[in-house]
Amino acid sequence: MKLTLRKQKQLYKRAAKAIEDYADRPDIVDIEFGLKLVDGLITDELCIRFNVRKKMSTKSLRSNLVLPNEIAGFKTDVVDFDNRLQILVLPPRTKIRPLIGGSQILSQIFLADPYAYGTLGAVMTLNGTYVGITNYHVLYGSIPAQMVQTDYAGKCRIFQHLHDTKSINSIGVASTVFDQALDFALIGIEEPVNLTQSLNGFPGVIKQIIPVDPIYGQTKVKKTGATSGITYGIVYGQSLRNPARFPIISDPNFQDKNLPLSLDGDSGSLWIVNDNDTNIKIVGLHCQGDGETNAVATSITSILNAVKKQTHEIYEN
Structure with missing residues (x-):
């Protein structure tokens, strides 16, 4: 069909x-x-x-x-399928400046040993300021949203490399814009960013957010995860319990069958349409995977609707 x-x-x-x-x-x-x-x-x-x-x-x-x-x-x-949240419990050791999407990030909450890091999905602009996007669980783990709102949002510092007392590896502060159910959170970026390459390994820039609602079996996607690097998949369905979630399976025409579609540490990366267009079209935010051929993403359309509701603004570049 x-x-x-x-x-x-x-x-x-x-x-x-x-x-x-x-x-x-x-x-x-x-x-x-x-x-x-x-x-x-x-x-x-x-x-x-x-x-x-x-x-x-x-x-x-x-x-x-x-x-x-x-x-x-x-x-x-x-x-x-054993899809799990994909934070990697190892200290990040790579410092990338200026910032680009697909880089590893570390929340102040998880500075205690062992470290737990995820992926900075992308750097974009909101109301004239730079923001990064990642998973809620990358920044806050399982901390309830009410506690995040009162104790961490707008205060929790985010690092792109190992923490130090002078905070020279900090990239910014967790934003007050987040949603635990949709598993996304924004970061106010304070470091220089590289807009000549918005996503690590992919040509093109995010001039504006172009959301795509996927069609099962037809929408081919790719992402850059901090651990797995560039991988390729196909959206093949949608959760009936949570309409904002959709499953992705390895694309046999692009993905090396000997390599996993996603790994621990990839949480927070963006799935984008797999084409050669330099206008990057975003499908969803990676949140889970089985470490083999399956992954789960949250609809970028649902995320943008939540951002608009909370900020009364629309992303633009």
Whole structure:
């Protein structure tokens, strides 16, 4: 099936309504709507995919836990992908100046040994000032949003290299703009930035934020993670529990099959459309991966809507 974005949204709504009875089951990690995978490759068959904590044979399950083969006209699939937050517990040692996206960053909160770092997705402008974007969990871990608002936002210093007492490796301060549910946070950048290359390893600059809502199986993407470097994937679905999340699988036409799609330390990197356009088009913010062929990203459209609501401003360059 050759999907259009309009048709995809219609079918997604139908699937979301159909899985309401399964949405709160504790044995199910997530429920996705998208293209079925066979031997790790995308097919053209739409399905409802249940990601469970442990995949078991139907014979070993109680009858009330067996998932149906079909729901609302959609075939079902059961997987046990182990997608995790991808912070790397090692001290960062590379200092990059001027700053570019794809570089490693470290929050003041995690200065105690062992260090825990993630990725600075990109440097952009908001209301005439430079800001960086990364995951909420990269800056704050599992600290509740209310505590972040009162104790850390606007105060927590962010480093691009090992901390020192003079703070000469600081790149800025955590912004008051963040969202724990969408897993994003902004950083007020105080260091010079390199706008001749906004993302490490990719030509082009972010002249303006061009958000792209992906089409399952058709939108090919790439990212620069602080650990894995440049990797390539394909968006192949969308979470029915959290519409802002979508899964990505390795693109066999670009990604080396012997290398992982993402690694610990890549949290916070940006997935952008894999084309040769120097106007970088952003699809989502990387937040999870299994260290092999699967990753999860948060929709950049959802993030920008949250930023606009909080700041009443729109990014521009």
